Amino acid sequence: MNYLELSKEKKAQLLDEVNKEFNAFVAKGYKVDISRGKPCSEQLDIGMEMFKGIDKALESMPKNYRNYGMLSGIPEMQQLFADMLGLKPANIIVGGSSSLNLMYDTIQRALQFGVCGEKPWNDSKVKFICPIPGYDRHFAICEHFGIEMISVPMNEDGPIMDVVEKLVSLDDSIKGIWCVPKYSNPSGCVYSNEVVDRLAKMKTKAKDFRIFWDNAYVVHDLTDTPEKLANIMTVAEKYGNEDRIYEFASTSKVTLAGAGVACIGASEKNIKDILSHLTIETISYDKVNQYIHYLFLKDMNNIAAIMKKQREVIKPKFDKFINAFTEEFSTDSNIAKWTNPKGGYFITLDVYQGCAKRVYELCKEAGLTLTKAGAPFPYGRDDDDKTLRIAPTFTSTSDLDISIAILICCVKKACLEKLLED
Amino acid sequence: MNYLELSKEKKAQLLDEVNKEFNAFVAKGYKVDISRGKPCSEQLDIGMEMFKGIDKALESMPKNYRNYGMLSGIPEMQQLFADMLGLKPANIIVGGSSSLNLMYDTIQRALQFGVCGEKPWNDSKVKFICPIPGYDRHFAICEHFGIEMISVPMNEDGPIMDVVEKLVSLDDSIKGIWCVPKYSNPSGCVYSNEVVDRLAKMKTKAKDFRIFWDNAYVVHDLTDTPEKLANIMTVAEKYGNEDRIYEFASTSKVTLAGAGVACIGASEKNIKDILSHLTIETISYDKVNQYIHYLFLKDMNNIAAIMKKQREVIKPKFDKFINAFTEEFSTDSNIAKWTNPKGGYFITLDVYQGCAKRVYELCKEAGLTLTKAGAPFPYGRDDDDKTLRIAPTFTSTSDLDISIAILICCVKKACLEKLLED
Numbered sequence: 001m002n003y004l005e006l007s008k009e010k011k012a013q014l015l016d017e018v019n020k021e022f023n024a025f026v027a028k029g030y031k032v033d034i035s036r037g038k039p040c041s042e043q044l045d046i047g048m049e050m051f052k053g054i055d056k057a058l059e060s061m062p063k064n065y066r067n068y069g070m071l072s073g074i075p076e077m078q079q080l081f082a083d084m085l086g087l088k089p090a091n092i093i094v095g096g097s098s099s100l101n102l103m104y105d106t107i108q109r110a111l112q113f114g115v116c117g118e119k120p121w122n123d124s125k126v127k128f129i130c131p132i133p134g135y136d137r138h139f140a141i142c143e144h145f146g147i148e149m150i151s152v153p154m155n156e157d158g159p160i161m162d163v164v165e166k167l168v169s170l171d172d173s174i175k176g177i178w179c180v181p182k183y184s185n186p187s188g189c190v191y192s193n194e195v196v197d198r199l200a201k202m203k204t205k206a207k208d209f210r211i212f213w214d215n216a217y218v219v220h221d222l223t224d225t226p227e228k229l230a231n232i233m234t235v236a237e238k239y240g241n242e243d244r245i246y247e248f249a250s251t252s253k254v255t256l257a258g259a260g261v262a263c264i265g266a267s268e269k270n271i272k273d274i275l276s277h278l279t280i281e282t283i284s285y286d287k288v289n290q291y292i293h294y295l296f297l298k299d300m301n302n303i304a305a306i307m308k309k310q311r312e313v314i315k316p317k318f319d320k321f322i323n324a325f326t327e328e329f330s331t332d333s334n335i336a337k338w339t340n341p342k343g344g345y346f347i348t349l350d351v352y353q354g355c356a357k358r359v360y361e362l363c364k365e366a367g368l369t370l371t372k373a374g375a376p377f378p379y380g381r382d383d384d385d386k387t388l389r390i391a392p393t394f395t396s397t398s399d400l401d402i403s404i405a406i407l408i409c410c411v412k413k414a415c416l417e418k419l420l421e422d
Numbered sequence: 423m424n425y426l427e428l429s430k431e432k433k434a435q436l437l438d439e440v441n442k443e444f445n446a447f448v449a450k451g452y453k454v455d456i457s458r459g460k461p462c463s464e465q466l467d468i469g470m471e472m473f474k475g476i477d478k479a480l481e482s483m484p485k486n487y488r489n490y491g492m493l494s495g496i497p498e499m500q501q502l503f504a505d506m507l508g509l510k511p512a513n514i515i516v517g518g519s520s521s522l523n524l525m526y527d528t529i530q531r532a533l534q535f536g537v538c539g540e541k542p543w544n545d546s547k548v549k550f551i552c553p554i555p556g557y558d559r560h561f562a563i564c565e566h567f568g569i570e571m572i573s574v575p576m577n578e579d580g581p582i583m584d585v586v587e588k589l590v591s592l593d594d595s596i597k598g599i600w601c602v603p604k605y606s607n608p609s610g611c612v613y614s615n616e617v618v619d620r621l622a623k624m625k626t627k628a629k630d631f632r633i634f635w636d637n638a639y640v641v642h643d644l645t646d647t648p649e650k651l652a653n654i655m656t657v658a659e660k661y662g663n664e665d666r667i668y669e670f671a672s673t674s675k676v677t678l679a680g681a682g683v684a685c686i687g688a689s690e691k692n693i694k695d696i697l698s699h700l701t702i703e704t705i706s707y708d709k710v711n712q713y714i715h716y717l718f719l720k721d722m723n724n725i726a727a728i729m730k731k732q733r734e735v736i737k738p739k740f741d742k743f744i745n746a747f748t749e750e751f752s753t754d755s756n757i758a759k760w761t762n763p764k765g766g767y768f769i770t771l772d773v774y775q776g777c778a779k780r781v782y783e784l785c786k787e788a789g790l791t792l793t794k795a796g797a798p799f800p801y802g803r804d805d806d807d808k809t810l811r812i813a814p815t816f817t818s819t820s821d822l823d824i825s826i827a828i829l830i831c832c833v834k835k836a837c838l839e840k841l842l843e844d
Contacts, residue, residue, distance in 0.1 A: 036490070044488040051480055055473040066466040068458070068679045096518050101704040108530060112567075137705075144702040145534075257490045259710035280566040282523040283559075288681035289711060 015416040030367030032403045037345035038394040042313045047255035050296040065287040076294040081263040086231040096285045099250035099262035116273045118208040129177040131159035133376030135185040138178040149378035158195035165202045172205035182229045183217040186348045186389040188341025196230040213247040217344040242267040261293045317392040324404045347390040352415040356385045362410035437838040452789030454825045459767035460816040464735045469677035472718040487709040498716040503685040508653040518707045521672040521684035538695045540630040551599040553581035555798030557607040560600040571800035580617035587624045594627035604651045605639040608770045608811040610763025612649040622658040635669045639766040664689040683715045739814040746826045769812040774837040784832035
């Protein structure tokens with residue numbers, strides 16, 4: 001069925017049917033939520049295995065890990081994150097439980113103190129490049145600090161580099177770019193080798209330009225054949241641009257969300273610069289939690305085994321959405337177009353132009369909470385009003401069926417209404 | 423013996439003896455450290471009991487504590503910190519492991535965004551009142567952010583309030599004061615009811631003035647008859663000044679240093695203001711660690727029992743210093759004057775004017791690391807060059823004897839040298 005080609009009568013008839021279905025959902029008073037990229041209970045059970053026999057296991061912990069000190073974190077976790085990101089342990093600071101907090105701090109420091117002895121960013125106007133669609137919490141940090149956001153659309157292999165290169169070459173107030181390079185939030189795309197190379201190589205007018213490389217889903221594959229992401233640090237080193245890169249990662253979706261361990265990875269010069277400020281900010285991060293994580297995670301092979309367990313829980317949830325979308329909308333890409341990510345936490349659903357907000361509102365009325373329409377865009381502004389972010393992981397399997405049914409109904413309703421108006 | 427009254431010959435003779443002792447220490451190549459207020463291994467053993475049977479115990483944890491969310495922390499720990507500080511649970515935000523980090527963040531936010539809708543502090547010159555001697559890390563935060571520090575001397579019952587009141591009444595660039603009100607770092611004094619009342623009541627020219635009430639040692643008594651500190655929030659409420667207070671506390675020296683739980687306590691209006699920023703900064707703090715702490719700490723009675731165990735480990739260490747000082751210097755308050763704190767982590771040792779730096783250097787040469795002379799003062803400047811901070815807790819009992827011997831020797835050496843110069 002191609003909705004656009006239907007007669008007005010047929011559209012009205014379909015809308016009538018859809019309205020009945022919609023009213024039935026409203027009457028049921030459902031309360032389901034696919035708005036945030038949160039792990040579900042079964043996933044967290046996997047993380048909780050961390051504490052199995054931990055009192056005994058902690059006897060092996062070096063005594064000084066229980067005390068103040070070691071601002072860069074314990075060497076075991078420095079090594080593990082280094083392996084994860086393809087860096088050297090000395091280029092890792094292991095933080096608290098939140099990589100978002102590390103990113104916020106990094107931007108705050110740059111604004112107030114500048115990076116590596118350069119002028120504070122706040123001395124003049126600051127702009128950031130924001131590939132869209134992107135992560136709403138990244139954009140919220142920019143908005144909070146009054147950083148002007150410049151949207152650059154994403155292709156299937158990353159941001160459109162012709163645009164990025166031009167922007168950064170001309171404007172020295174552009175100090176950074178947000179990147180979720182692997183299984184991007186929310187499109188799921190993986191930056192190609194060419195994009196990574198161009199990001200690492202590009203001439204920036206601002207000499208204190210930084211790439212915020214939020215490698216949130218570095219080990220979060222949904223298939224047995226993980227996508228490969230080029231090591232941006234290695235590439236940047238080749239061009240002498242290693243100081244351009246701030247990498248971030250965490251175990252929030254490997255162990256426990258909000259109770260994991262996060263890190264920042266950077267060049268020797270950047271690490272030294274960060275530590276010079278961090279030593280004022282705190283004495284040390286929670287090294288006991290770091291050690292508990294080390295005991296559980298062990299090495300990259302073991303992490304792969306843990307992530308396989310995670311995948312077994314969440315892959316079917318992604319499939320449910322993909323299959324339902326395929327069944328309902330495969331013949332009509334005008335009404336709905338979706339990504340089929342090979343990792344990460346999100347599906348992007350593009351609906352008929354001008355309908356995303358309406359779908360969000362209708363879903364809300366029918367008891368389904370979606371990520372707010374517009375959220376994946378700076379200032380919450382989706383100019384085409386078409387993009388929705390779906391987070392399949394958190395909701396229980398039974399609620400997922402209801403969520404999908406409501407979502408599909410509301411997509412149809414919003415689009416048919418719109419088509420009948422046009 | 424009164425050193426000042428000795429003849430020149432006698433001083434020279436004594437110095438000669440002391441020099442021999444000093445050279446013997448240097449020859450031994452000792453390496454001991456009483457510089458930081460760190461718990462010792464036996465104290466941390468007490469904290470590690472937290473993990474005994476924890477895998478089983480964690481089965482009782484509400485499932486959502488494992489996931490993102492609850493930015494203010496888990497209700498159990500809100501309640502516990504509320505009881506500790508005499509606040510309501512709704513007035514508590516339970517943070518990560520570092521109260522210093524919470525203080526840093528609070529100042530950073532005030533500088534950049536202002537407090538409760540007022541203008542950003544950074545819009546003009548910012549000054550802080552720093553009671554001296556005080557905590558070096560507080561002063562380091564001010565220095566880092568370019569906040570001008572105004573020193574106000576401490577009496578035995580807190581900062582000299584006549585001076586504080588006058589300063590804050592005249593200068594609206596004075597935005598805050600640092601207070602460690604109970605067992606102050608490093609003097610060990612406890613603010614009297616009068617001082618608390620005057621701090622809560624005083625007229626401040628800056629309407630966005632804040633008291634940073636770092637209640638680091640709120641349950642850290644060294645005697646069975648704890649000193650009572652007035653509840654500044656209750657007092658401030660009486661004067662309608664409850665928004666003036668930011669309280670901080672942590673379990674760093676109840677459970678584990680650097681792996682405990684910290685909190686901020688404040689009025690409803692302040693909490694709302696803080697959360698409005700914090701929600702951009704992070705998703706949530708580590709609630710699993712919070713719950714592990716709750717299971718171990720339980721309630722104020724149980725905390726008192728834990729602190730009794732802590733006291734049994736560290737009180738003898740304090741006594742060792744006090745006894746040695748009494749034995750060596752009790753007849754001569756010109757050469758050495760020390761505090762005998764009823765709680766907290768430090769002894770303040772005032773030596774003969776102009777000798778503190780020299781004592782520090784001599785100790786270093788003889789293998790003993792002291793907190794840097796001057797550290798308890800803004801910009802590291804002790805105008806009288808007489809105050810040293812002693813941290814008895816960390817060092818093992820055997821090293822303590824050596825530390826004390828070196829310290830006493832170096833105090834004598836520095837003072838005798840100085841007296842012979844004068």
